[in-house]
Amino acid sequence: MTEEQARVPKLRFPSFTDAWEQRKLSEVSERVRGNDGRMDLPTLTISAGSGWLDQCERFSGNIAGKEQKKYTLLKKGQLSYNHGNSKLAKFGAVFELRTYEEALVPHVYHSFQTNELAIADFIEYLFDTKRPDKELGKLVSSGARMDGLLNINFDDFTGIKFLLPSVEEQKKIARLLRDVDDLIAVHRRKLSHLDLLKKGLLQEMFPKQGEAYPEIRFPGFTDDWxxxxxxxxxxxxxxxxxxxxxxxxxxxxxxxxxxxxxxxxxxxxxxxxxxxxxxxxxxxxxxxxxxxxxxxxxxxxxxxxxxxxxxxxxxxxxxxxxxxxxxxxxxxxxxxxxxxxxxxxxxxxxxxxxxxxxxxxxxxxxxxPSIDEQRQIGAFFASLDDLIALHQRKLTHLQQQKKALLQQMFV
Structure with a gap:
C-alpha cells in the first residue's frame, strides 16, 4: 500500500478521489472561552454515552454553584472536549452543541469552534471513531487528576494530528452519520415508550393490594381474582x-x-x-x-x-x-x-x-384469576415483549451499522 492509498478510506462516496490531508486540530479550529454574564442559560454537562445533558436533569439540580460564573458560553455549532476518563471514553469525548442555541458549559472543558476547513459534525464523528485516542494517549502524563480530568491542556489537545478530507466530503459523511443517529434516536424513543407502556400495563392489568380485580380487563371476564x-x-x-x-x-x-x-x-x-x-x-x-x-x-x-x-x-x-x-x-x-x-x-x-x-x-x-384469563394476560405480554424485542433488534442493527461506517469512512 502506497502512502497515498493509506490516506484514503475503505468506504467512500462516488466522485471523491483525493487523498485525505494531515492536519492539526489547531489549524481547523479556534478556542471558545468566557461568557457575557448571563447565568440564566441552560447549564450542561457532557456524558460520553449520551452527549450533552442538562445538569438539572442528570443531577436533579444545578451543581455548578459559584463556579457557574466561570462557565463557558457555548453557541450552537461549537464543540467541547470533556477530557475526563470514563469506561466509554478512555481519553475523553467531543460533542457539538446542537439542541440548544446557547448554553453554559464547564470552563474545564476545552471548548472550540471550527473554521472554514472543517465541519463541526465531522469533527465530532472523527472523535467518535476513537482514532484520535492514540494521539491523546501520548499526552496523558500521569493519569487523571483528583477531579477526574486527564492531564491534557488546551494547546496540547489542539496539537493532535489527524487526516481530513475536503469540506464537501466532510459534509456528506457527517450528513449520512447524522441520519443514522436520527434513526437510532427514533428507535430509542419507541423502545422507551414501549417499556413505559409495559410498566404501566403491568400495574393496571393486575389487582392492587387488597383489591379483587384489576383496572383493565379483557372482555368476558368478570369473576373476582x-x-x-x-x-x-x-x-x-x-x-x-x-x-x-x-x-x-x-x-x-x-x-x-x-x-x-x-x-x-x-x-x-x-x-x-x-x-x-x-x-x-x-x-x-x-x-x-x-x-x-x-x-x-x-x-x-x-x-x-x-x-x-x-x-x-x-x-x-x-x-x-x-x-x-x-x-x-x-x-x-x-x-x-x-x-x-x-x-x-x-x-x-x-x-x-x-x-x-x-x-x-x-x-x-x-x-x-381463572386459567383462561391468565393465558390471555400472558399472551398479551408475550406479544408486547416480542414488539419490544423487535425494536431492540432494529436499534442494535443500526448501532452496528453506525460502528461499521465509523470504521470504514474515516482514515
Whole structure:
C-alpha cells in the first residue's frame, strides 16, 4: 500500500478521489472561552454515552454553584472536549452543541469552534471513531487528576494530528452519520415508550393490594381474582451439576434475565480448565428466577433462555403449570408494586446484603384469576415483549451499522 492509498478510506462516496490531508486540530479550529454574564442559560454537562445533558436533569439540580460564573458560553455549532476518563471514553469525548442555541458549559472543558476547513459534525464523528485516542494517549502524563480530568491542556489537545478530507466530503459523511443517529434516536424513543407502556400495563392489568380485580380487563371476564400464595404455584429447584454443552453456564442480569455468558468469560473458563469440576444450580425454561440480594433493583424474571446452570446465589422456581401460566407469574412478580411489597421481608443487618429468602418469597400473596384469563394476560405480554424485542433488534442493527461506517469512512 502506497502512502497515498493509506490516506484514503475503505468506504467512500462516488466522485471523491483525493487523498485525505494531515492536519492539526489547531489549524481547523479556534478556542471558545468566557461568557457575557448571563447565568440564566441552560447549564450542561457532557456524558460520553449520551452527549450533552442538562445538569438539572442528570443531577436533579444545578451543581455548578459559584463556579457557574466561570462557565463557558457555548453557541450552537461549537464543540467541547470533556477530557475526563470514563469506561466509554478512555481519553475523553467531543460533542457539538446542537439542541440548544446557547448554553453554559464547564470552563474545564476545552471548548472550540471550527473554521472554514472543517465541519463541526465531522469533527465530532472523527472523535467518535476513537482514532484520535492514540494521539491523546501520548499526552496523558500521569493519569487523571483528583477531579477526574486527564492531564491534557488546551494547546496540547489542539496539537493532535489527524487526516481530513475536503469540506464537501466532510459534509456528506457527517450528513449520512447524522441520519443514522436520527434513526437510532427514533428507535430509542419507541423502545422507551414501549417499556413505559409495559410498566404501566403491568400495574393496571393486575389487582392492587387488597383489591379483587384489576383496572383493565379483557372482555368476558368478570369473576373476582382468588387470593393465593406463591408457594401454591411455585416450587424451588435446588439441584446442582457441572456446566456442559447440554447445561451451559449462564448469567442472570436485571436487564436481560437469564442470558449467555460473554465470550470473554467462556475463554477465561477454558484457560483455567475448572469448568468440569465446579457445581452450579440448574434452571429450566419458564422457571421464575430472582437474585435475593438485587431484588430491589428488579432482578427477577422468567427463564426465557432454556436449560442451563448458573451461580448458586440465584433462586429458581419451577412453575406448577397445571395451576398457572409461567408468563402470567412473570408479569405479576415484575410489577413495581410486587417488588416494593416483597422488600418488606428482606433479612440481614447490612443494607447492601439484605435479601428476600426463598421461604419468604413463597409466602407472598398473589391474586389469581381463572386459567383462561391468565393465558390471555400472558399472551398479551408475550406479544408486547416480542414488539419490544423487535425494536431492540432494529436499534442494535443500526448501532452496528453506525460502528461499521465509523470504521470504514474515516482514515
Amino acid at each position: 382468588e387470593q393465593r400464595k406463591l408457594g401454591d404455584l411455585l416450587e424451588e429447584r435446588n439441584s446442582q451439576r457441572s456446566q456442559s454443552n447440554s447445561y451451559p453456564l449462564v448469567s442472570f442480569t436485571v436487564e436481560n434475565g437469564v442470558t449467555p455468558k460473554t465470550d470473554r468469560y467462556q475463554r477465561e473458563q477454558l484457560v483455567r480448565g475448572d469448568k468440569a469440576a465446579k457445581k452450579y444450580k440448574v434452571t429450566y425454561l419458564d422457571d421464575i428466577v430472582y437474585n435475593p440480594a438485587n431484588l430491589k433493583f428488579g432482578a427477577i424474571s422468567r427463564n426465557a433462555y432454556g436449560r442451563a446452570v448458573f451461580s448458586p446465589i440465584y433462586v429458581t422456581f419451577r412453575v406448577k403449570d397445571k395451576q398457572t401460566v409461567p408468563r402470567f407469574i412473570e408479569g405479576y412478580v415484575k410489577r413495581d408494586d410486587f417488588i416494593k411489597y416483597s422488600l418488606r421481608f428482606q433479612q440481614g443487618t447490612v443494607y447492601e446484603r439484605q435479601s428476600v429468602s426463598p421461604d419468604s418469597f413463597l409466602g407472598l400473596p398473589i391474586p389469581l
